[in-house]
Amino acid sequence: MNQSQSPWLKHFIQIGEGNNLPFEQAGAQTLESINTLFKQCNAPYSGMPPATLKEAIYNSELAQVEPLEQVIKQATELIAKNSIMVQHPHCIAHLHTPPLISSVLAEFYIAVLNQSMDSWDQASSATYLEQFIIDWLVKTYSMGNQADGVFTSGGTQSNLMGLLLARDWFANKHSSHNIQQDGLPDYGHKMRIICSDKTHFTVQKSASLMGLGERAVVCVKTNQQGQMDCDDLRQTITALNDSGLLPIAVVATAGTTDHGAIDDLQSIVEISHKNALWCHVDSAYGGALILSEKHKSRLKGIESADSVSVDFHKLFYQTISCGALIVKDKHHFNSLLHHADYLNREGDELPNLVDKSIATTKRFDALKMFMTLKSVGANTLGKMYDRLLALTLDVAEMIKQNNHFELCCDPLLSTVLFRLSPSYQTNLTDAQFNQLHQRLRLHLLTTGQAVIAETKVDGKLYLKFTLLNPCLTLSDFDSLFNTIESNAKLLIEKGL
Structure with a gap:
C-alpha cells in the first residue's frame, strides 16, 4: 500500500523499507528535544506555580489537530519542562529513581x-x-x-x-x-x-x-x-x-x-x-x-x-x-x-x-x-547500593554535626529523617513547628528549589530524604542543606 492509498499511513510505523520517514523525523526531533531539556536543566522543578501550570494544560484545545512536529514542541515546553526532574540532585523525596539508560532504551x-x-x-x-x-x-x-x-x-x-x-x-x-x-x-x-x-x-x-x-x-x-x-x-x-x-x-x-x-x-x-x-x-x-x-x-x-x-x-x-x-x-x-x-x-x-x-x-x-x-550487570548494581548506603550514613553524620538540624534516628537503608533544631521553635507551639516544616517543604517544591518529602514520627513532622541516586556526592547535600536553612529562616521572618 502506498501513501496515496491511505491518508493514515503517516500516523503509524510501517513494515518495509523506505516507509518510515515520518517516524524517523519525529523520533529525531523528540530525542533532540529531550537532550536539550537535560542540558539546560538547573532545578528539580521549573517553579511554575501549580495553578498556572494547571491552567496552561487545561487551555490546550484537544479538538485542534496540529502537525506532530508542533505537538512535540508543545509536549516539551508545557509538559517536559514542568515535570519533576528525578535526575536532579535536589530531587530526593520519594522512591522515585533516575532510570538507567538501558531501561530507557528498552522502552x-x-x-x-x-x-x-x-x-x-x-x-x-x-x-x-x-x-x-x-x-x-x-x-x-x-x-x-x-x-x-x-x-x-x-x-x-x-x-x-x-x-x-x-x-x-x-x-x-x-x-x-x-x-x-x-x-x-x-x-x-x-x-x-x-x-x-x-x-x-x-x-x-x-x-x-x-x-x-x-x-x-x-x-x-x-x-x-x-x-x-x-x-x-x-x-x-x-x-x-x-x-x-x-x-x-x-x-x-x-x-x-x-x-x-x-x-x-x-x-x-x-x-x-x-x-x-x-x-x-x-x-x-x-x-x-x-x-x-x-x-x-x-x-x-x-x-x-x-x-x-x-x-x-x-x-x-x-x-x-x-x-x-x-x-x-x-x-x-x-x-x-x-x-x-x-x-x-x-x-x-x-x-x-x-x-x-x-x-x-x-x-x-x-x-x-x-x-x-x-x-550494567548485577554485581555493578550491588556496588551502587553499597555506595548509596555509605553515602546515607555520611549524610546522617552531616546532620548530627549541623546545629541547624536534628536527626530522627540512624538510617537503616537509604532514608534520612530530620527536622529543624529546637532553636527554630522559639515562640512556636508544637503544632506551629510542624506547620513550619510542612510549609517549608511545599515552598521548596513550588519554587523549584528542592523536592523533598515529609512524614510524622510520634506526632512530630520530619523532613525526609530518600537517597536513590548512586551518583550523588556530599557536596550536593551541602548546597541542599543551605537551601533548606535559608528558606526556613525566610518563612519564619514572614511569620510562617
Missing part, C-alpha cells in the same frame, strides 16, 4: 513492538524472556525449585497478589473451601492479616479489594527505627486466636517507606510458619540488596517466605512501571487460573503468562531488566 523496543504479555501468540519471544528473567529472580532470592513468579506493575499489585494467594490458600487449608469458585466463606469476616504499623498502606487496600475490609488488618508495634516487634507479633497472633479470629498471613517489610527499616525477616517467617500462617515479604524498596555482597545478609529469611514483592522501578533503576511477585510454591498460582477459549485454551502447549496473573494485557517490562543485567 523504545517495548513501545514499538507493543507485545501483550497475556498469551504466547501475542508475545512470542517476550513470553520466554519474561520467564527467563523470573527464573533468574527466583534463583537470585534462593526461593527453591518449586518457586515461580510473574511481572507486575509494581508493589501495589504484587502485594495484592501475594495476599490474595494467601487468602485462597488459607480457605482451602482451613475448610477445603474454594474461594475462586464459591466466593468468601462464611468465616471470611474473621480472617485477619497481620503487619506492622509501618507497613505500606497497600496492605489495607488489598484487604479491602479482597472483600475482607481494612479492619481485617491488624498492626503490631515497631521499635524506634520502624522494625516490627517480634514479641508483639507473637502476642498478637495468640490474642487473635484466643478471640476466635482467624489470622491468615503475616506481612514483613524489607524497607519501610518512612524509615527504610528492614524487619527481622527470618524471625517473622519462623513465627508465621510455626503458627501455620502465610508469610509475605514486601521488599519493594530493600529487596534490591540481594545483589549486594556487603548487605544481602540483611535479607536473611526472605528465601523462606511464601511470597515476595520486588519492585524493579525502585533500586533496580528501571523506568516506571516494573515489578514482580515471586512465590515459594508455583502451584498457588492455580487459584488465579481461568481458561478462556479465545486466549489460553485448556491443553494449550504454548506458555500463556495470563495463567498466573491478575492482569490480562501486560507490558513487556522484562526486556528492561534483561538489557540492564546484560549491559
